[in-house]
Amino acid sequence: MQTKVTREQALSLLKKYNQEPFHIRHALTVEGVMRWYAKDQGFAEETDFWGLAGLLHDVDFEKYPEEHCKKAPELLAEIGAEPELVHAVVSHGYGLVSDVCPEHQMEKILFASDELTGLIWAAAKMRPSKSVMDMEVSSLKKKFKDKRFAAGCSRDVIVQGAEMLGWELPVLFEKTIEAMRSCEAEINEECAE
Numbered sequence: 001m002q003t004k005v006t007r008e009q010a011l012s013l014l015k016k017y018n019q020e021p022f023h024i025r026h027a028l029t030v031e032g033v034m035r036w037y038a039k040d041q042g043f044a045e046e047t048d049f050w051g052l053a054g055l056l057h058d059v060d061f062e063k064y065p066e067e068h069c070k071k072a073p074e075l076l077a078e079i080g081a082e083p084e085l086v087h088a089v090v091s092h093g094y095g096l097v098s099d100v101c102p103e104h105q106m107e108k109i110l111f112a113s114d115e116l117t118g119l120i121w122a123a124a125k126m127r128p129s130k131s132v133m134d135m136e137v138s139s140l141k142k143k144f145k146d147k148r149f150a151a152g153c154s155r156d157v158i159v160q161g162a163e164m165l166g167w168e169l170p171v172l173f174e175k176t177i178e179a180m181r182s183c184e185a186e187i188n189e190e191c192a193e
Contacts, residue, residue, distance in 0.1 A: 003048055003049045003052055003082060003085060004080065004082065005052055005079050005080065005081055005082070005085065007048070007051070007052065007055070009079040010052050010055050010056050010079065011055065012079075013056065013059060013075065013076075013078060013079050014027055014055060014056060014059055017059055017060065017062060017063045017064075017075060018058070018059070018061070018062040018063070019062070020062055021191065023058065023061065023062050024191065025121075025187065025191050026058065026117070026118065026121075027054070027055050027056070027057070027058060027059075028055070028183075028187045028190055028191070029117050029121065029180065029183065029187055030054035030055070030057055030058075030110070030113065030114055030117055031051045031052070031054040031055035031183075032051075032054070032179070032180070032182065032183025032186065032187060033054060033113050033117055033176060033179040033180060033183065034050040034051050034053060034054030034106070034109065034110060034113070035047050035048075035050060035051040035054070035183070036178070036179035036182045036183065037050065037106075037109045037113070037175070037179055038050035038051070038106070040175065040179070041105055041106075041109070043105070043106065046106070049084075049085070049106075050106050050109075052085060053085060053088040053089060053106060053107075053110055054110060056072075056076065056081075056085070056089055057088075057089050057092045057110060057114060059072055059075050059076065059089065060072045060075055068093060068097045069089070069090045069092070069093035069097045069098040069100075070097070070098070072086070072089050072090055073086050073090065076089065084104075087100060087103075087107070088102075088104070088106060088107050088110060091103070091107045091110075091111065092107070092110045092111050092114055094111060095157075095160070096154075096157070102164065105165075108161065108164045108165050109161075109165065111157070111160075111161045111164065112157075112158065112160075112161025112162055112164065112165055112167075112172055113161070113172070113176050113179070114157075115153045115154050115157045115158050115161075116153075116158050116161070116172065116173070116176050117176065117180060118150065118152070118153045119140070119143065119144065119150050119153040119158070120132060120135065120140060120176060120177060120180055121180075122143075122149070122150035122153065123135065123139065123140055123143045123149075123150070124180075131184060132177055132180045132181050132184055133181055133184065135177055137170055137173045137174050137177065140173050140177065141169075141170070141173065144158070144169075144173075158172070
């Protein structure tokens with residue numbers, strides 16, 4: 001899937017509706033993770049499309065939390081987003097705020113990794129390094145089991161996402177940590193500007 005939406009358009013739209021540094025960092029993280037997964041899953045020619053879906057997945061969340069995934073199509077229309085991109089963005093809220101089911105491999109990965117990136121980032125901030133570079137799957141498993149840790153990150157969604165993909169949880173954990181390592185330095189740089 002090629003996209004006619006540029007990253008500049010997507011980033012501009014994201015920043016129009018999101019000012020919280022936390023939300024911008026999350027969007028950039030999910031973008032980087034999705035770009036890594038596109039290559040990992042054999043969809044290298046769709047890397048930009050996967051990245052845009054990650055970047056824009058929460059475009060409506062900060063300003064319209066009560067209409068999350070419902071307001072997104074209207075906002076995405078401002079940049080002429082393709083129906084496939086709109087579907088991907090809306091499907092990441094499946095079962096929570098949307099009844100649009102993730103169908104494509106990319107949509108399933110977005111669904112599975114969105115909450116997980118939040119959990120990994122929260123765990124990374126607790127480390128002396130404040131980084132995912134030295135994070136191990138074993139320490140993430142402990143944080144995952146502790147329901148009080150990063151309580152806002154839904155373990156049920158992460159489990160459901162892994163099941164959707166037909167992956168064991170440790171595989172999802174390992175791949176997503178690796179994906180976050182691939183983009184951490186770039187995101188730190190972009191967030192420092």
